[in-house]
Amino acid sequence: MHELSIAMSIVELAQEESDRRGGVQIKAIHLRLGLLSGVVKDALVSSYEMACEDTPLQGSRLQVEEVPVLVFCRKCDAQRPVHSTQLFCCSECGTPTGEVVQGKELLVVGLEVEE
């Protein structure tokens, strides 16, 4: 379980962004979480609350958007979703492919701040 340390990095990262913008009050952090990032959404959300304690972000929300896995299918010459992370093949033609083009990311994409 490494979600707590990741939650702390997210808090730290948001804090730096806030400082850079003159100390704006952050109400929420918007995060994109790839299904292959190795991070579990629920564990991360509950860790986030802990990580925020006694920081200026206490009481803020972590809004997580889960990002599906996309692979590149050479046969279709296109990016395709997979049926599940237990079966890496093109959802259109069924060709097996391990070329992951999306789904490993863990990105802070937005900060909800007070006007």
Place this chain on the structure above:
Amino acid sequence: MNSKTRIIEVRENVFKQNDIVARALRERFRDAGVFAVSLVSSPGAGKTALLEKTLTLLRQQFRVAALVGDLATENDAARLARSQVPVKQIITGTVCHLEAAMIERSLEGWRLDELDFLFMENVGNLVCPSSYDLGEDLRLVLLSVTEGEDKPLKYPTIFNSADVAVITKADLAEAVEFDAVAANRNIQAVRPGMTVMSLSAKSSAGMQQFLDLLRSRRALAREMSTSQPANASAASD
């Protein structure tokens, strides 16, 4: 949420800090001509046994060293030291995986250009190590025959982060009725095209093929690094 808030768009990778250090390590390894191999598996899959055997055999021909991660003990380093190569223990405390910065710190005092192979044994864990790039050239995921053939389906993320799967404790396969065909099918389902090796560090079966793989991957990496511009090697995951 309400009219008093606005959204600031940012794009920050949460693993940025680790990725930066990992990239720097990968460059250092390449410049020094050392091939870095990491091992991940569940606890007890035989990482240390495989490494002990590998170090003992490889040191006859190559300059090798190892870093070994553990939550609390130095037992593994003591075991590996028997192979008479430089070994350093990384005690992670409560951290359930190795991070690039830990590797960087432990390399202090070592001359990388005096090495051909550097092995990094991760903490036994099939979940967390998948998120952390260590700058390695090759990541091995181990699966012991006693664990069951469906491990890849249960932990697709770690199999997806690795380059080669190694089935260990092959000498026990018959006793535990290990289904090699099913195991391979499951590995290919989560990582199509993945190279799979089967071996026993105890009986040495399959060790020669494993060493051949390490040698050929190292040779390939060296070829690539001399034929490509310096900044083109980072995207090897």
